[in-house]
Amino acid sequence: MATVIAVANQKGGVGKTTTTANLGAALAIRGQRVLLVDLDPQGNLTSSFGLEKNLERTVADSLLDRRVPLPIIIAPNGTAPLPETRHHLAVVPASVSLASAEAQLMNKLGRELRLRDQLASIEGDYDFILIDTPPALGVLTINALVAATRVVIPTEARFFSLQGLQMLEESIEEILYLNPKLEVLGILLSKLDRRLKEERQVSEYLRQRWGARVFVTEVGTNSKILEAGSTGSSVFHYSGAEKAVDAYLALADEVIARA
Numbered sequence: 085m086a087t088v089i090a091v092a093n094q095k096g097g098v099g100k101t102t103t104t105a106n107l108g109a110a111l112a113i114r115g116q117r118v119l120l121v122d123l124d125p126q127g128n129l130t131s132s133f134g135l136e137k138n139l140e141r142t143v144a145d146s147l148l149d150r151r152v153p154l155p156i157i158i159a160p161n162g163t164a165p166l167p168e169t170r171h172h173l174a175v176v177p178a179s180v181s182l183a184s185a186e187a188q189l190m191n192k193l194g195r196e197l198r199l200r201d202q203l204a205s206i207e208g209d210y211d212f213i214l215i216d217t218p219p220a221l222g223v224l225t226i227n228a229l230v231a232a233t234r235v236v237i238p239t240e241a242r243f244f245s246l247q248g249l250q251m252l253e254e255s256i257e258e259i260l261y262l263n264p265k266l267e268v269l270g271i272l273l274s275k276l277d278r279r280l281k282e283e284r285q286v287s288e289y290l291r292q293r294w295g296a297r298v299f300v301t302e303v304g305t306n307s308k309i310l311e312a313g314s315t316g317s318s319v320f321h322y323s324g325a326e327k328a329v330d331a332y333l334a335l336a337d338e339v340i341a342r343a
């Protein structure tokens with residue numbers, strides 16, 4: 085049975101999609117069978133694998149109609165980490181159609197349970213299923229938190245991000261009504277700039293406040309991560325990104341150990 089992980093934080097730009105793509109690739113390199121689910125109408129995860137064109141079906145179709153199985157696309161050559169692990173990494177794509185699907189879901193029964201029910205039939209095929217979520221605590225993020233047993237929370241190390249973490253913690257408490265198994269797997273400092281005093285202070289505070297729930301691994305701000313993301317390749321395919329590669333592999337090892 086797969087460990088299903090929602091990658092969530094209602095704030096945008098904190099590294100949810102980058103973490104999902106690169107952690108997914110790192111887990112695949114470690115020999116895990118990985119499925120990545122794009123649950124953001126912006127479809128950034130889908131584009132980061134170059135899959136945004138000519139999509140026949142997307143996750144939206146399967147959320148609206150339970151008879152439509154999730155579309156699963158093997159990560160194409162060149163985006164997946166290594167040719168021999170290619171088949172270990174697959175993606176369920178999203179497009180902007182997910183925005184209208186979200187609106188339609190509001191009038192439907194079992195709207196919070198739909199992703200969970202779709203994943204139930206394929207969970208046996210994977211070791212890890214990672215769900216990338218939109219920057220909001222709406223019905224799509226709730227679907228991810230209901231389908232998952234674990235949450236990874238990427239965050240910036242800024243004072244204003246602390247309030248967001250508090251809100252997310254409260255939302256997770258609420259989700260327990262529907263999904264009592266949900267636990268925070270870890271908080272990830274996903275774009276830490278140790279040169280800034282504020283970031284050093286906040287990261288220290290986070291480790292005091294959340295203790296061992298903060299991943300030991302920190303991902304530093306790294307222009308190679310940004311560049312790799314915008315050219316549609318993971319850091320594992322980008323030259324000069326060795327530091328980022330090491331960070332995501334270390335994160336993958338922590339995730340495997342905790343899961």
Ligand SMILES: Nc1ncnc2c1ncn2[C@@H]1O[C@H](COP(=O)(O)OP(=O)(O)O)[C@@H](O)[C@H]1O
Pocket residue numbers: 095096097098099100101102103128219274275276303304305306307309310311313314
């Ligand atoms: N460690 C990092 N160093 C530098 N840039 C990063 C890092 N992590 C993410 N980014 C960049 O920050 C931006 C926001 O990241 P993204 O993963 O899209 O956030 P989210 O999905 O939470 O909105 C992207 O341009 C991404 O390439």
Ligand SMILES: [Mg+2]
Pocket residue numbers: 100101102124128217
């Ligand atoms: Mg995103």
